[in-house]
Amino acid sequence: MKTPKIYPHALFVLFLLGMVAAGPVSATDTGALPLDTNGDALISTDELAASVLTYMERTYAGSADADQYTDLRDGAYVYTYWNQTAKTVQDSSGQVVTLTRPIRRAVVMNGEAAETMRSLGYDSTAVVGIGKYILDDPVFFPEYAGMPNVGSVWSPDYEQIISLSPDAVFIYADFMDSKGDEIQQTIQSMNPAVHVLRYDLFEPETYAKEVGLLAAAIDREDEGARFAAFYTQQMDTVTDRVAAIPEGERVPVYFESSDDFKSCAEGSGYHDKIIIAGGQNIFGNATPSYPVVNPESVLFGNPAVVVKLQGNGKLDFGGYEDDDTSKTAEVYNSLLRRPGWQTLQAVKDGRVHIIDTDVFGGPKHFIGILYLATWFYPDLFADVNPEEIHQEYLTTYQHSMYDVTSHGVFVYPAAQSLDG
Template identity: 25%
Template sequence: MNGKLLYYWITCPDVRRESIAFIILLILLTSLSGCSEERGSPEGSLVIKDALNRKVVIERAPERIVSLAPSVTEILFAVGAGDRVVGVTKYCDYPEEAKERAKVGDITHPDIERILSLSPDLVIAHRLNDIEVIKKLDELGIPVIALEERSLEDVMESIELIGKITGCEENATRIVERMRERIKEINESVQRRGVRVMVVVWHDPVWIAGGETFIDDMIKICGGVNVFEDVRGYQIVGYEKMIAKDPEIIIVMRDDETGEIPYEAIMKDERLSSISAVKNGRVYMIDADILSRPSPRLMDGLEELFKIIQEET
């Protein structure tokens, strides 16, 4: 995952219950590049080099799309291709219309038979989906594209790519332009830089967002310094390291299942009481969906992060 493996751990209960060993194994698989595209043969087709380093040929704009990740579903609806989405995972809960689509299982183990029953002409996956499922669908002649976003730039490239694939390129371009404008406005509004920030994506054990993640990008845009920018991707950190880094602000992610548990885990742990953020009551919660899903809604998370960091300066 480099920047995003824990995205699914954060937002999906079943994935959070997967073993840490499995997550660590995935972290080792971070060297592959994101997607690129080029026009190829036959004339008018689109050749995609995806996050699994596979070349996928899209011969025409898809009419029946299955999404295997909540972020992909959000992007598809955002660019205007929601009416062509016929299947999603059980965690695809935004926008509301997505809840009405047929469910094809969870993220790590989607149901191949259920996917096939929907007769898709394109499946858009994430690099964290079961590789065997992707291989099987490919063998059956169904185009599958795997995405991966390590940075905010990657997120915007995924939006543009999905727009291009679906024939909604103008809408995608407008979304990305708005995102760039919001990023520029927020960054230019920063009054003070250098505030030490730590983002906790899971609390037991403590997983943090390190460098080379879009969360790290967001911290920097808002004038903060990620105290774990020297750590690549998402990693478990011990209390000693947290104390040594002494963040001035700690952000924890909140969802419907955990509620305030992550917040209380940080605030009430005596071992962390000497940390500036804890001592001064500067531990905050942000909705996991707008801080961890690589979709246009990251801009909502960016604005919340900006308010927290700049109010504290």
């Protein structure tokens, strides 16, 4: 005979005892069941448990008695949400981790993880330490201002990390394989109880899958499914439409990084994004993956579209922190004045563009790919507005008040300027 599930009743008794201990509280009869958060006229186990756990957290967090309630709190969570047992998750490195408690104290060292966790609705107050480069981006990550600095992924402050007593530390996976191994081994040698979870979260080919892996680790599976669906919808909009374009008819593109005449080739992330957007990289077969090309070879390639990158290196301006387009305009005009460039098809047709790293790398790469697609095939993507999708991402998933129509320099010339 199956043992009846009686734990919710025990939780309810605990809840009542807590209320009695806190003193009498008057309540108004609104005609609705208390704790019935979804309005179905039934109090479910999940609704009851969530309310009791929230009450316990608010009542005992930070108190002198907090420690004695930790096991009860986490045990109740495991019982209610993890089917009464430990939870096994996997990170992007293939590492399988067994969690015996939810991750309530997190150290996040890579910005891609911090941004994606925000898309999944992870409580930022549960983040107790943050990476140096995230702190260096206060416009995009204002909630972490003043947070303890745990150094960079290249130079971690191990003593600071351990002092924060994290349940988990989030670092990169394949992007920094050997360094990641070093970080994980060092942290776990200092405190074996700390989980080190590894995700890259910037590559188009794996991003949706990584979102699911991360969502499982932080108990945000439903939010992960919703966000992955949004992301996949944007990517499918591009890939489905360009799939019908024959290879020989794809738009020839010259991509240039922030360094003059430093391009990209097969094996680079920039090349992959050009291909996803339906372009034909005129230096796709060059070596190495980020070749410095001869200026005359650009003229010989005669690209139909030119894309220049800003936001790093010697062009470290624009993006979320910059509302002034003057520096970007100077770069744009300098491209047009290059010797021989007036003969390029891209210049003749007004198809020279600048894009910022803030929308071309990391989790927001899909926004940059949308921009590329609209530049490569304006008729095919006439109904797609990357700026609107960018704003939807910020408002709905990043929970940000940032307005991209009045702030930031993400592309140049702006879309309305091209239309006008």
